[in-house]
Amino acid sequence: MRSPSFTLHSPGSRKPETLTLDIGVQNLTIQAVTAGLIIQRLGLLEHFLLRNGQYSATQYQVHWHDFATGAPIAKGYTQGV
Numbered sequence: 001m002r003s004p005s006f007t008l009h010s011p012g013s014r015k016p017e018t019l020t021l022d023i024g025v026q027n028l029t030i031q032a033v034t035a036g037l038i039i040q041r042l043g044l045l046e047h048f049l050l051r052n053g054q055y056s057a058t059q060y061q062v063h064w065h066d067f068a069t070g071a072p073i074a075k076g077y078t079q080g081v
Contacts (some may be wrong), residue, residue, distance in 0.1 A: 018059045021045075024073035027066045040064055 023045070025036045039045055051061050067073055 016057045020061045
């Protein structure tokens with residue numbers, strides 16, 4: 001029998017990972033038009049995504065999907081966009 005071996009991984013040795021975020025929005029509704037466009041155009045979501053600790057090697061792909069109604073957004077919760 002062999003004794004168990006343990007390997008410690010430093011944060012810099014993490015395998016790069018890509019997380020894809022699909023965001024459904026309704027930019028034509030009064031409540032969302034200002035906030036949604038500002039968040040998208042200024043890249044605020046990307047700015048505040050975690051990039052340290054266990055996420056130091058993570059790359060993000062953010063895909064914005066603009067819908068005229070809420071039905072496709074609700075459908076995307078169960079089926080994906």
